Amino acid sequence: MSRPELTGHASLFYNEKEARKYDSSSRMVGIQREITERAIELLKLPSNRPSFILDVGCGSGLSGQVLEEHGHVWVGCDVSRDMLNMANERIERKREEAMGEGDSSEDDSDNDMNDNNDSNNDFNNSKGGTEESSPGDLLHHDMGTGLPFRPASFDACISISALQWLCYSNTKEQIPKKRLTASSHHYTKGARAVLQFYPESSEHAILISECAAKVGFAGGIVVDYPNSTKAKKHYLVLSFERSYKAPQGLTGLEGALLNEGRSGSGGVRVADKDPRRAAGKKSRGPPRKKKGGGKTKEWILHKKETQRKKGKDTRKDTKFTGRKRPMRF
Amino acid sequence: MRLLTHNVLRNNTKAANGSNTPLRITATEVRVDEPTSNNDPDAERREVEFAKNMLPALNWDTLIEGAKSMGLDSLPPSVTPELANDEGFLRALYHVLMDVHLVNGMLTCTETGREFAVTNGIANFMLEEDECEVPK
Numbered sequence: 001m002s003r004p005e006l007t008g009h010a011s012l013f014y015n016e017k018e019a020r021k022y023d024s025s026s027r028m029v030g031i032q033r034e035i036t037e038r039a040i041e042l043l044k045l046p047s048n049r050p051s052f053i054l055d056v057g058c059g060s061g062l063s064g065q066v067l068e069e070h071g072h073v074w075v076g077c078d079v080s081r082d083m084l085n086m087a088n089e090r091i092e093r094k095r096e097e098a099m100g101e102g103d104s105s106e107d108d109s110d111n112d113m114n115d116n117n118d119s120n121n122d123f124n125n126s127k128g129g130t131e132e133s134s135p136g137d138l139l140h141h142d143m144g145t146g147l148p149f150r151p152a153s154f155d156a157c158i159s160i161s162a163l164q165w166l167c168y169s170n171t172k173e174q175i176p177k178k179r180l181t182a183s184s185h186h187y188t189k190g191a192r193a194v195l196q197f198y199p200e201s202s203e204h205a206i207l208i209s210e211c212a213a214k215v216g217f218a219g220g221i222v223v224d225y226p227n228s229t230k231a232k233k234h235y236l237v238l239s240f241e242r243s244y245k246a247p248q249g250l251t252g253l254e255g256a257l258l259n260e261g262r263s264g265s266g267g268v269r270v271a272d273k274d275p276r277r278a279a280g281k282k283s284r285g286p287p288r289k290k291k292g293g294g295k296t297k298e299w300i301l302h303k304k305e306t307q308r309k310k311g312k313d314t315r316k317d318t319k320f321t322g323r324k325r326p327m328r329f
Numbered sequence: 330m331r332l333l334t335h336n337v338l339r340n341n342t343k344a345a346n347g348s349n350t351p352l353r354i355t356a357t358e359v360r361v362d363e364p365t366s367n368n369d370p371d372a373e374r375r376e377v378e379f380a381k382n383m384l385p386a387l388n389w390d391t392l393i394e395g396a397k398s399m400g401l402d403s404l405p406p407s408v409t410p411e412l413a414n415d416e417g418f419l420r421a422l423y424h425v426l427m428d429v430h431l432v433n434g435m436l437t438c439t440e441t442g443r444e445f446a447v448t449n450g451i452a453n454f455m456l457e458e459d460e461c462e463v464p465k
Contacts, residue, residue, distance in 0.1 A: 048378065049375060049378035049379055049382060050375050050378070050379045051382075052333075052379075052382075052383060071375060073333070073379065075337075077454070085449075088449060088450060088451060095362065137330060137333070137450075138330075138450065138452075139330075139334070139451065139454055140452065140453045140454060140455055141453075141455060142455055142456065148338055148339055148340065148341040148454045149338060149339060149341075150337050150338070150339050150349050150388070153337035153386060154337070
């Protein structure tokens with residue numbers, strides 16, 4: 001899997017060419033759509049009214065499009081101006097379509113009404129097309145510098161494949177942890193946030209959930225299809241409700257749809273007293289026995305460390321620890 | 330940029346020190362769209378529901394100021410409980426929040442004077458690394 005976030009800052013990577021490529025790639029569109037659908041499902045929004053949703057790292061507005069289809073109003077922010085321009089184009093296009101339909105179904109009174117509207121601010125106007133214009137709005141903003149919103153402004157917050165960009169520092173001032181904590185101030189109305197990301201390693205996942213816990217969120221990481229390399233998706237599901245528990249990750253059947261059907265589930269709870277301990281369980285475990293292989297050096301060092309913690313007599317670590325014995329004839 | 334978005338924005342630089350003072354709009358280009366969801370009772374109901382839901386979260390003074398600087402001054406000075414349940418008012422509110430766009434202009438923080446440019450409907454909130462708030 002390629003990792004563009006290793007190459008540099010998102011605003012540098014997603015230039016005009018890359019943004020266009022991203023937006024026109026049907027694979028990307030499909031994946032983004034699927035993830036957003038799942039994120040919306042995880043948010044458990046009230047279905048009878050539109051919600052006001054913040055989309056952090058909205059990119060070219062692919063996720064926003066899905067939100068629109070669900071009838072939600074969204075504000076997207078992204079660090080790449082070119083991606084935003086793509087999103088803006090889409091919004092403009094949609095608006096023009098909507099306006100176009102409105103015009104064709106109406107006669108000349110349309111314009112007069114419009115003028116009325118502008119000058120007298122009379123809002124009891126009664127016409128329009130069937131096609132709605134896009135309820136999206138855009139901001140050019142770097143989520144690593146904290147969000148410029150008043151507290152309790154949004155009903156929910158989503159972020160699709162963006163959080164991993166914060167795990168890397170491109171200049172020495174950009175301390176990943178600081179940036180992550182800054183972005184964790186999500187200011188939602190006691191509502192939920194679903195942030196999907198691609199952690200490079202389990203340390204990243206732990207780092208992210210630690211930051212979330214520090215800011216006072218309850219929730220955790222939901223891992224869909226944990227046994228598949230391709231379909232595996234990490235969702236950080238957060239809520240201000242203390243008692244909130246992260247839902248179960250998707251497994252089995254749906255995974256098969258992605259040609260990767262294997263079962264199993266995982267979840268890292270942020271709300272645990274020590275997130276490291278909770279998350280550590282996943283990585284610690286007994287090491288899998290390889291065919292013909294013995295215990296690794298890491299395993300031995302780890303074992304000795306635990307023995308020492310228990311207060312047992314343990315030989316000190318030397319250069320010979322875990323070393324292979326010479327071959328015998 | 331919509332008035333709705335303007336209403337929830339704040340200056341998040343270190344200088345503003347976490348204050349939620351509104352941003353003053355200096356508009357050079359404003360676009361008012363016509364409401365598009367009329368004649369559709371379901372869409373109307375959704376609009377009303379949305380406006381009702383947003384109302385408690387809105388900063389009404391900011392909205393009035395914002396609307397004024399965009400050339401609208403028909404908003405009532407305060408929201409009475411009767412108004413908050415009036416469907417006509419809620420639909421009008423929805424229109425003000427959603428269909429009035431600041432296309433080009435400037436947002437100025439009333440406290441620190443920091444300016445945020447709005448071009449093509451996109452507000453620029455990019456900060457320099459040394460302007461960032463220090464997370465607690």
